[in-house]
Amino acid sequence: MSLTLSIRDIKELLQGKDDAWLFQEARRIKESVFGKDVYFRGVVEFSNYCADNCFYCGLRAGNRNQVRYRLTKEEIVEAAEVGYALGLKTIVLQSGNDYFYKKDDIAFIIREILSRIDAVITLSLGERGFDEVKEWREAGAERYLLKVETFNEELYRKYRPGRNLEERIRLLIYMRELGYEVGSGIIVGLPGQTLEDIAEDLYKLSEMELEMIAVGPFIPHPETPLGSERPGDPVLSLRCIAILRILNPWANIPSTSALASFGMDYRARGIEAGANVIMPSITPSRVRLLYKIYPGKNEGCKCVIEEIDFLKKLVEDTGSKVSDSKGYSPRRFYAEGS
Ligand code: 5AD
Numbered sequence: 024m025s026l027t028l029s030i031r032d033i034k035e036l037l038q039g040k041d042d043a044w045l046f047q048e049a050r051r052i053k054e055s056v057f058g059k060d061v062y063f064r065g066v067v068e069f070s071n072y073c074a075d076n077c078f079y080c081g082l083r084a085g086n087r088n089q090v091r092y093r094l095t096k097e098e099i100v101e102a103a104e105v106g107y108a109l110g111l112k113t114i115v116l117q118s119g120n121d122y123f124y125k126k127d128d129i130a131f132i133i134r135e136i137l138s139r140i141d142a143v144i145t146l147s148l149g150e151r152g153f154d155e156v157k158e159w160r161e162a163g164a165e166r167y168l169l170k171v172e173t174f175n176e177e178l179y180r181k182y183r184p185g186r187n188l189e190e191r192i193r194l195l196i197y198m199r200e201l202g203y204e205v206g207s208g209i210i211v212g213l214p215g216q217t218l219e220d221i222a223e224d225l226y227k228l229s230e231m232e233l234e235m236i237a238v239g240p241f242i243p244h245p246e247t248p249l250g251s252e253r254p255g256d257p258v259l260s261l262r263c264i265a266i267l268r269i270l271n272p273w274a275n276i277p278s279t280s281a282l283a284s285f286g287m288d289y290r291a292r293g294i295e296a297g298a299n300v301i302m303p304s305i306t307p308s309r310v311r312l313l314y315k316i317y318p319g320k321n322e323g324c325k326c327v328i329e330e331i332d333f334l335k336k337l338v339e340d341t342g343s344k345v346s347d348s349k350g351y352s353p354r355r356f357y358a359e360g361s
C-alpha cells in the first residue's frame with residue numbers, strides 16, 4: 024500500500040507550511056466519507072488503579088497522591104445503560120492497567136451489557152494477555168483501543184518503564200486477527216519528541232491500516248516525573264489530525280478531551296480539522312473527577328447529561344450532525360469490496 028504523503032511531506036505540513044490546504048483537504052476527505060456525521064462514544068472510566076508507571080500519566084502506580092476507585096460490575100453495566108438511554112450506541116470500557124478485574128469479570132460485564140442494550144462495546148483496558156483479549160472478543164466486544172503513544176524506541180523505553188513497544192504492536196496485530204476493529208495513537212509533544220519523530224509516528228500509524236486513530240497533546244501532570252515539562256502544542260495536534268485524515272480516509276478519528284484541555288474551542292477545531300468522533304465521559308459523577316490522567320480531565324461538566332448536551336451543541340455549532348448509527352469504520356467494507 025502506498026500512502027499519499029511521504030514522511031518529508033508530513034514534516035513540512037507539521038511545520039505549518041500549508042495550513043490552509045491541509046485543513047481544507049482533510050475536511051473535504053472526511054465529508055466525502057462521513058458527510059456531516061459525527062459519532063459519539065460514551066466512555067465509562069471504571070477504575071483509576073494502574074499497575075504501570077508511565078512518566079506522563081497521573082494514574083501511574085507511583086502517584087501516591089491520587090485517590091483511587093473501582094466501580095463494581097453492576098455499576099459499570101448501569102453506567103453503560105445510562106449512556107445508551109441518552110442515545111449513545113458505542114460504550115467504551117476504559118481503565119488503567121488494573122488486573123483486579125480478571126478475564127472472567129470483564130467477559131461477564133461485556134455479556135451483561137450486551138444482554139441489556141443494543142450497543143457496540145469498545146475496550147480500552149491497556150496491555151492484557153492474548154487469552155484475555157480473545158475471550159473478550161468471544162464475549163462480544165468489537166473494538167479495542169491501545170495507543171502506542173510513541174514509535175520512538177528510546178522515548179518509549181524511557182517513559183513506559185517495564186514495557187516494550189514490539190510487544191504492544193504484536194498485541195495490536197493479534198487483536199486485528201481476532202476481528203476487533205483496532206485503534207491506536209500517539210501523544211503529541213512528549214518532552215524530547217522531535218517533529219521528525221511525530222512525522223514518522225503518523226506515517227507508521229497510517230501503515231497499520233487502523234480503524235481508529237487518536238492523537239492528543241501532552242499535558243504535564245504535576246504529580247509525575249514530567250510535571251514541570253512544557254505542554255504539547257494544540258495546533259500541532261490539529262495538524263496531526265488533519266494529516267491522519269488525509270492518510271486514512273476511512274478511520275474513525277476523535278477530537279480528544281486532551282485537546283479540549285487547551286480550550287473547548289480546540290475540540291470544535293478538531294472536528295473541523297478532520298476528526299469525526301467525540302468521546303464524552305459517561306463515568307458516574309461520584310468518581311468522574313478522580314480519573315485524572317492529566318489536570319483538567321473531566322472538569323468541564325459535572326455529570327453525564329450535562330457533558331453529552333454540551334458536546335452535542337458543540338458539534339452542531341460546527342455545522343455537523345450527531346449520528347445515531349453505531350459508527351463502524353468503513354475501512355473493512357471498502358477493503359473487502361475492492
Ligand atoms: N497528556 C496527554 N495525554 C495523556 N495520556 C496519558 N497521560 C497523558 C498526558 N499527561 C493519554 C495516553 C493514554 C491515555 C490513557 O491518556 O495516550 O493512552
Ligand code: SF4
Nearest residue numbers: 073075077080083119
Ligand atoms: Fe496506566 Fe495507561 Fe496511565 Fe500508563 S497511560 S500509567 S498504562 S493509565
